[in-house]
Amino acid sequence: MPGNSQRRGAGANRTGKNAGKGTTAGSGGRVRRGLRGRGPTPKAEDRPYHKAYKDKQQREARQPKQSSGPRTPKGVGPEWVIGRNAVLEALHAGLPVRASYVAEGAEHDSRLREILSFTADHSMPMLQITRGELDRLTGGTNHQGVAIRMPEYEYAEVDDLIAAGVESPAGGLVVALDKVTDPRNLGAIIRSAAAFGAQGVLIPSRRSASMTAAAWKTSAGAAARIPVAMASNLNQSLGKLKKAGYTVVGLAGEADADIAAAPGLDGPLVLVIGSEGEGLARLTRETCDTLASIPITSQVESLNASVAASIALYEVSRVRGTGSGE
Known part of the structure; x- marks a missing residue:
C-alpha cells in the first residue's frame, strides 16, 4: 500500500547520512514533492486541521437553520465534487472552485496528474490531507483520493432581475421554475435562458433543484453569465414581478x-415552467395571467421541463425579435 511504502521510505531517510533532510512519516512522501509549487495555499478556514476550520464548523453549527420566513437565503452549503473523473470533468467545465484536496499517498495515474497540472496552471489552491480527513470531509464516499469544494452560490434577489429588465430594449424576461427538482434540468434551463436573452432565472427555496455541481456543469458556463434568484415564496415573488409590469405566462x-x-x-x-410529472401547482396557476401550451402529437403526453422551456423561449424570442445569439 502507498502508505506503507511512505513509512518505509521515511525510516530509511532517518538512518542514512541525510537523516532529517528527507520526507518524514505523514508528510506525503513523493506526493508532497509532486505538489510543491502547485498554486496558492488555501485559506486557513479551508484546511481541515487548522483551528480556523474548526472554528468555522462550530459557528455554522450554532447558526439557526433557515426558516420559511420572507427572507431569501443568499447561499446554500458548499458543494463537493468527488472522484477523479468527476473532478476532471468539473474543472474542464469551468465550475467555480474554492479549494482542491488530494489524499496523502494517492496513486498517481494520468487523471490525477492532469488534475494537478490543471489546478497549477489555473492557480487553484491544492491541499494535501490524510485519507482519513478526506473521508470525513466527503462523508465516507469513494473519493479516489481527490475532491474539490465549490463555494457557496450567491443567489440574486427578485429586485435584481427587475432592475436588469429595465435596461433590456425588449422588456425584461425572467424564467421561473415551479417544482423542477432535477439539477440537470435547472442547468439546461439556465443555458437556454441565457441563449434567448433572459435577465435571470427564479427558483423557490423549497421543493426545487438548487445550484449544485450538476446544475453548474449542465449549464455549460451559462450559470456564470446569468443570475439565479431564490424566493422563499414563489407566488409572492411572481406577484412582485406583476406589480413591476410583468405579464406572467405559465406553461x-x-x-x-x-x-x-x-x-x-x-x-x-x-x-x-412546472415539473414534467406534476406541472404547475394550483396557487402558481392562479397567480399566472395566462396559461399556454406547446402543441405536440398525441403520441407523447408531455415534454421534459428543460425541453419545454427551450421551445417556449424560442417562441418568445421570435415574437420579440431578439434572436438567440448564444
Missing part, C-alpha cells in the same frame, strides 16, 4: 392557448 399542457399566440410576449414577461 400547462391542457391550456387552449398556443404559447406563440399568448398575450404579453412582446413586453416584460415571466415564463413559468
Whole structure:
C-alpha cells in the first residue's frame, strides 16, 4: 500500500547520512514533492486541521437553520465534487472552485496528474490531507483520493432581475421554475435562458433543484453569465414581478392557448415552467395571467421541463425579435 511504502521510505531517510533532510512519516512522501509549487495555499478556514476550520464548523453549527420566513437565503452549503473523473470533468467545465484536496499517498495515474497540472496552471489552491480527513470531509464516499469544494452560490434577489429588465430594449424576461427538482434540468434551463436573452432565472427555496455541481456543469458556463434568484415564496415573488409590469405566462399542457399566440410576449414577461410529472401547482396557476401550451402529437403526453422551456423561449424570442445569439 502507498502508505506503507511512505513509512518505509521515511525510516530509511532517518538512518542514512541525510537523516532529517528527507520526507518524514505523514508528510506525503513523493506526493508532497509532486505538489510543491502547485498554486496558492488555501485559506486557513479551508484546511481541515487548522483551528480556523474548526472554528468555522462550530459557528455554522450554532447558526439557526433557515426558516420559511420572507427572507431569501443568499447561499446554500458548499458543494463537493468527488472522484477523479468527476473532478476532471468539473474543472474542464469551468465550475467555480474554492479549494482542491488530494489524499496523502494517492496513486498517481494520468487523471490525477492532469488534475494537478490543471489546478497549477489555473492557480487553484491544492491541499494535501490524510485519507482519513478526506473521508470525513466527503462523508465516507469513494473519493479516489481527490475532491474539490465549490463555494457557496450567491443567489440574486427578485429586485435584481427587475432592475436588469429595465435596461433590456425588449422588456425584461425572467424564467421561473415551479417544482423542477432535477439539477440537470435547472442547468439546461439556465443555458437556454441565457441563449434567448433572459435577465435571470427564479427558483423557490423549497421543493426545487438548487445550484449544485450538476446544475453548474449542465449549464455549460451559462450559470456564470446569468443570475439565479431564490424566493422563499414563489407566488409572492411572481406577484412582485406583476406589480413591476410583468405579464406572467405559465406553461400547462391542457391550456387552449398556443404559447406563440399568448398575450404579453412582446413586453416584460415571466415564463413559468412546472415539473414534467406534476406541472404547475394550483396557487402558481392562479397567480399566472395566462396559461399556454406547446402543441405536440398525441403520441407523447408531455415534454421534459428543460425541453419545454427551450421551445417556449424560442417562441418568445421570435415574437420579440431578439434572436438567440448564444
